[in-house]
Amino acid sequence: MPLLRINGLTHYFGGLRAVYDYHLDLGGGELRGLIGPNGAGKTTIFNLICGLYRPTEGEIAFDGGSLIGLLPHDITSQGIGRTFQNLRLFNDLTVLDNVKIAQYSRIRYGLADTFLRTGRYWEGEGEIEERAYRLLEILGIERYADQLARNLPYGDQRRVEMARALAIEPKLLLLDEPTAGMSPAEMVEMMDLIQRVRGEFKLTILLIEHRMRVVMGICERIQAIDFGEIIAEGTPEEIRSDRRVIEAYLGEEVEV
């Protein structure tokens, strides 16, 4: 049984077909790439997995249980972490608080403990604090712990997002264009980072990318989609030479 199994996933926004008959079997620590031109429906697939929309049709199962109809927090607290294409940090909170919030589903003290500041509160809060801080250290941004997230340089904000996603203690990590807006040097660093956390946290990763170089470099297998449909699936080499992928990216060849 794969960690994530998607079958016949179809979603309409009004009359617009955003995703059509999408399928995916993912597990065993694989790093799968999901590529496609702008507006192909990649982010919509992430949002469907995470429960932001209820799919028009299809089945999504995580760890053997169906995710259809669950609220996003119920889905992600089962162990799905994600990052966003356009950063969605809690800008006016500190970096440390950003990472602490992602541990919400694992708060171990009750409300009464909170109001009365019991030993259980301090113990639970201490664990949350420590885990958050350790993640910042792993990502090399602990010096920013008490800064507001909005004040960080762009590349480091991406790292905060990664730390926040890891704080969920995910089995599956969904990365939505993690290198968007980065310089080539930063991009290489991010690719290294993805490889590193993947090994360290034993993650299965689904990676949306726009830049071929990134997916080609680190993914074992790639799915290419266009207009919400899978147009090709295979190893990076197979994808690179696939006629439909080239057409989707560069436009059709026209006979003159």
Added chain:
Amino acid sequence: MRKYYLPLGLIGLFIVLTGASWLGFFSDYIQTVLMYIGINAILTVSLNLVNGYMGEFSVGHAGFMAVGAYIASVLTTRVIPHFVLGTPLVPSGFMYTFDVAAWAKGPAVHLVFPLVLLMGGLGAALAGLLVAIPSFRIRGDYLAIVTLAVNYIVKSAFENTEALGGSRGLIGIPKLTSVPWVFVWTVISLWGIRNFIYSTYGKGVMAIREDEIAAEFMTVDTRRSKILAFCISSFFAGIGGGLLAHLLLYINPATFSIIKSTEVLVMVYLGGMSSVSGSLLGAIAYIGLSEALRPLRLWKWVVISLILILLMLFRREGIMGFKEFRFLAPKAPKREVEYAPASD
């Protein structure tokens, strides 16, 4: 040793304020002003939880005060006299033919009053669900309209309930609110809300303000957070309402109109958004100002409004927006690494 400063300071302040009131160093006027400050601090910090920390815009706080005030007042003027003195639960006619305050002269009242307020607070918390549940689907301006509607619903409900005096309201409420009680409840409110908001539960509430969808994706149960925030907020509004009723000794639905809600809003913005310290300062500044300007009579409101406009122009974050006094700030955790200094 340092950790005892705050409790010792509070006990000291309690003894000074209570002593000065009982021994007559504070005139009735000063005592009343002090009580107003405390009650309004409770109202302000509770509204700040929703408007500041959660980033919603509630304009119906007085509705929840009304629920608390009416429940507490019915308990002290009808229910308790009924069991203690054997008077009827619903008096015939507007005027009471018995002295409702009679039972309230014994020592037992000091045990009963907190319970009465608690009942009012719990009732108000339940009423908070009226806003919390719609807030699952709507937010911003639209939710503001819902809170406005709830304020009107509560007010009209009391206006049209003849058994509760209709628009004439309730009279003969015993004077149970005193400086020590207000002090205790103010400390409980400020401390309780501060403890909640700076826990990870509270950070979930702040995450809703920052980005509700991202909060959901980061495992925050936003529905639960909203219910918690609205119910805690209206609970303390109910407590404040109960205290106010037993200070005014007379309440009617008009006491809890949108004007009262606006007044609390002003204190929130004056003191500062997302700040427990600011809420306290807002109440002190607003009550202090409106008392100091009393000689100006009606012109007082012109001056106060002008000050507000200037405040919005030159210091939009209020006196202490997003900041806390040291003694209210969340305890800094121990870490070995040094950080870059926090910039504002």
